[in-house]
Amino acid sequence: MHTAEHVLNQTMVQLFECNRSFSxxxxxxxxKCDYHFNRALTSEEEQVIAGKVNEMLMRHLDVTEQIVGREEASAQFDLDKxxxxxxxxxxIVRVGDYDACPCIGEHVKNTKEVGEFVLGTTSYDNGVLRIRFKLKRPQ
Structure with a gap:
């Protein structure tokens, strides 16, 4: 499950120069993933996000992990979460060459195991953009 979140987060960072989800x-x-954001998304932006996430999942990227010391990790990543x-x-969990971040969650070995990212709805309220989604199992 967390692998899809990693791909969505990196997509949001790349497309909108925002921070990773805070919740x-x-x-x-x-x-769902919540982002500090300044507006609602357009339907076109929603389509771009879903397309980019699925494009990355379909690349069949290997998901690997590496154990590093806290000092080394804090030099490269925000450890606040x-x-x-x-x-x-x-x-540190790496999704191919697309994303890397500290994470304690469960991950697949390859993005092909995630399935399809299906964007549900998005909403914006009081500086928070919420993206709701589900994952359609691979066939």
């Missing part, structure tokens, strides 16, 4: 809830049937109980070793 999310991930399940195969219904997921990690739980306080996280120790001195940080797991």
């Amino acid at each position: 999310n809830h991930l399940e195969r049937k219904k997921s 990690l739980p306080d109980t996280t120790g001195e070793e940080i797991r």
